Amino acid sequence: MYGLIGRMLAAEGRREELLALLLEGSAPMPGCRSYVIARDPGSDNGIWISEVWDSREQHQASLHLPHVQETIGRARPMIAGFDQRFETEPQGGIGV
Known part of the structure; x- marks a missing residue:
């Protein structure tokens, strides 16, 4: 199995909007056993993705799925970066 844990930083004041979009865009993906999106309680802009x-x-193949590409495109203006x-x-x- 392959695991990935990362912290995304939302643009100032856009975390809740970005969270909603990420949750809306998390449709089933082949090979995905777990996809969890969480607020970082220690940061006003942090989002953990596990x-x-x-x-x-x-x-890697999931990044080319049409619904994932659409979500990435819509989310891009709300993302300030990734720091971890x-x-x-x-x-x-x-659940694994």
């Missing part, structure tokens, strides 16, 4: 995939290749990114090798757990 993902578990069957493989790195399926994660961690790749993991999930071994199992609940």
Whole structure:
């Protein structure tokens, strides 16, 4: 399995709008076992995204899905950047 945990930074004052868009755009994706979007309680603009995939290749392929491309396009003006990114090798757990 392939895991990815990253912190996205929303543009000032746009975190709630960005969260809503990310949640709206999170339709099922082949190979995705878990996709969790969370507010960072220590930051007014931070959003944590935690993902578990069957493989790195399926994660990469998901970035080309039409609904993912649409969500990325709509979200781009609301994103100030990404400041943390961690790749993991999930071994199992609940919902995985």
